[in-house]
Amino acid sequence: MVHSEYRSNFPVGAGMSGFGEATAVRRTGEGRYSAVLDADFGFEQALNGGYLMAVLARAALDAAGRPHPISTAASFLRVAKPGPAEVLVETRKSGRTAEVARVSLVQDDTPIVDALITTGALDGDAEPLYSEDAGHLPAIEECVTFGGDGGGKDGFAAQIDMRYDPATMGWLDGRPSGRLEMRSHFRLREAYEPDGVLLALAVDALPPVVLNTGRYGWSPTVELTWHMRAVPAPGPLALYGSGRLVNDGWFDEEVEVRDTAGRLVAQSRQLARAGRRPS
Amino acid sequence: MVHSEYRSNFPVGAGMSGFGEATAVRRTGEGRYSAVLDADFGFEQALNGGYLMAVLARAALDAAGRPHPISTAASFLRVAKPGPAEVLVETRKSGRTAEVARVSLVQDDTPIVDALITTGALDGDAEPLYSEDAGHLPAIEECVTFGGDGGGKDGFAAQIDMRYDPATMGWLDGRPSGRLEMRSHFRLREAYEPDGVLLALAVDALPPVVLNTGRYGWSPTVELTWHMRAVPAPGPLALYGSGRLVNDGWFDEEVEVRDTAGRLVAQSRQLARAGRRPS
Structure with missing residues (x-):
């Protein structure tokens, strides 16, 4: 893999913590991952959408061997249930700067969330060329x-x-x-x-x-x-x-x-x- | 089709105009459309991305039989060339309020644009419950x-x-x-x-x-x-x-x-x- 140098730094939710475990995915085949959705990241009505996107990101990052989820567009089709789920990752473009995949969260063979995820590597030392100021948030x-x-x-x-x-x-x-x-x-x-x-x-x-x-x-x-x-x-x-x-x-x-x-x-x-x- | 009442009002780019013709799609099968991409909606470097999204929208609206592209997320994978193209529409959820499809623009069997498109019907007479003011634009x-x-x-x-x-x-x-x-x-x-x-x-x-x-x-x-x-x-x-x-x-x-x-x-x-x- 071209980008395998990143892989070892980003274990697939390797049980480091509650969030790490709750978003962990296990590779079961080419572009296929299993996950167990955790009710602790939900409400009475549904699991949190951001939590589901975090699970999708883990799978997309592992499949691409790249460290950062640069862009994620997600359509929430149905309510996810706590418990087993599958994440399917289909690579659509792998370039020098970024990789794009169609990623789906599936339960009982039914799509729950469909996403387009662009992965890549941001330079942690980059200095912004332009940045708007933040709004106000009290201490x-x-x-x-x-x-x-x-x-x-x-x-x-x-x-x-x-x-x-x-x-x-x-x-x-x-x-x-x-x-x-x-x-x-x-x-x-x-x-x-x-x-x-x-x-x-x-x-x-x-x-x-x-x-x-x-x-x-x-x-x-x-x-x-x-x-x-x-x-x-x-x-x-x-x-x-x-x-x-x-x-x-x-x-x-x-x-x-x-x-x-x-x-x-x-x-x-x-x-x-x-x-x-x-x- | 549940929503067939909308279909007749939204002919598939029925040659009404230059933009209508340039974005027209022709249904060739279940979830398959053909299009001819028009260099008039491009620059030296590439066809305009908004133009490509308009072509995708025509196909998604026709497939759903719904009048409005409520939400579109598009990943631009490769440069589109003027000339023949195919649009593939895969319905992922059809609900009362909205329908979601994975939509792809393909040339030479290669994906050019991948999109998630939510279609539905907005009420033209709805009064906003809340709206931020516009910025300033001179006359x-x-x-x-x-x-x-x-x-x-x-x-x-x-x-x-x-x-x-x-x-x-x-x-x-x-x-x-x-x-x-x-x-x-x-x-x-x-x-x-x-x-x-x-x-x-x-x-x-x-x-x-x-x-x-x-x-x-x-x-x-x-x-x-x-x-x-x-x-x-x-x-x-x-x-x-x-x-x-x-x-x-x-x-x-x-x-x-x-x-x-x-x-x-x-x-x-x-x-x-x-x-x-x-x-």
């Missing part, structure tokens, strides 16, 4: 928790430590800000420093921005595309979520992920269905 | 042309009438604004009112935003995802292009498309390779 100690402190609990909030900008959390007590926005610090509760696979989880970790317009209920993601833009520094990530339009039951949500150095390390947009107002 | 008469007036010429500029915001065109005479930005009015030179397929062309019609950082040369798109958000009103479209980061040879470009009523009708982000500085 961690000025931010608030939500969804339990995670101590011994199951589910998503037990895995991830999020500290929210209070200005974007008024919807919790019936005072939504009226703007499509949601901002938070993000890190796993376990010791796991940010990498390309964790960024997949980060871009879909915020509560839906549409909550701040007074819409409630489950907001299923239909499509989410995200790009890894730089190699993240160790430490917590900062998530800046926003949106532009709620129309005809659809809304968009953009998330920028910054590392502790303030660098833009990932950016996403998802198109989702807006939850209904409480009846 | 058409205060904007400037570029690339010839198109009179009798071949190529992209002969098909499309673009009127650029002068504030974003300083790169033409060596005074780039220093910001990732590009804004323009957009319409076909022929009589063809905006629809979902034309929006595919619009989201990739601007010169690369990276030109305003002093980077020149061809900037090939690697991935482009766009969403149709509302049914456009007749008349010219307004394109607002921006970007966040140029790093390690990659840059992002976001385009918002507004109709004459100021409504957000499409939004895109592409990840592309930055052209080299002149040596």
Whole structure:
């Protein structure tokens, strides 16, 4: 393999940690991987879409022998169930800079998530030629928790430590800000420093921005595309979520992920269905 | 077909116009279409990516029998050549609100563009529940042309009438604004009112935003995802292009498309390779 030098540095979720184990894939054949989806990365309604993209990324990176998921476009077709799943990787283009594959998560022979994933290698020492400034996110100690402190609990909030900008959390007590926005610090509760696979989880970790317009209920993601833009520094990530339009039951949500150095390390947009107002 | 009521309203590029003919597809079998790619929608280096997405959209809409390309994620694998091509459409999920297909443009049995396309029906009378304001774009008469007036010429500029915001065109005479930005009015030179397929062309019609950082040369798109958000009103479209980061040879470009009523009708982000500085 041309890029085999990367392979040894990126074991396929080699049980290093909870997130590593929960996203591990095992190669079972040419472009075929098995996985066991972990209910700890889900909610009552569904497994988290970012978690599913992290599993897809593990398989795509292994198949390509490249270290970074540069670009991922995912269509969420059906609700994934905790338990066994298969990941199919079909390489469509292998070039010098990047490799592109069609990647599918399958359960019971039914496609659950279809994705196009571009893998490659970003230079961790690259200096940006141009960068827009980040938005404002208060320091961690000025931010608030939500969804339990995670101590011994199951589910998503037990895995991830999020500290929210209070200005974007008024919807919790019936005072939504009226703007499509949601901002938070993000890190796993376990010791796991940010990498390309964790960024997949980060871009879909915020509560839906549409909550701040007074819409409630489950907001299923239909499509989410995200790009890894730089190699993240160790430490917590900062998530800046926003949106532009709620129309005809659809809304968009953009998330920028910054590392502790303030660098833009990932950016996403998802198109989702807006939850209904409480009846 | 459940959605056959839409089919008759959306003939498969039925020779209504130049753009209609150039993007027409002919059904040759279950999920198989033939097309003839038109050099008039290209440049010296390549056919326009938005034009290719418009061809893919025609096939996906016909296969689904639904009127609108709600979401399109496209990976540009290889350079498309003018002439015959095949479009393969594989339906992956058909639901009440939307249908998702894997769609590929193929030439000489080689994949050129791979896409995930979600089709559905947007309500043209829907009133947005929330909408961010547009940016600023001067009136058409205060904007400037570029690339010839198109009179009798071949190529992209002969098909499309673009009127650029002068504030974003300083790169033409060596005074780039220093910001990732590009804004323009957009319409076909022929009589063809905006629809979902034309929006595919619009989201990739601007010169690369990276030109305003002093980077020149061809900037090939690697991935482009766009969403149709509302049914456009007749008349010219307004394109607002921006970007966040140029790093390690990659840059992002976001385009918002507004109709004459100021409504957000499409939004895109592409990840592309930055052209080299002149040596």
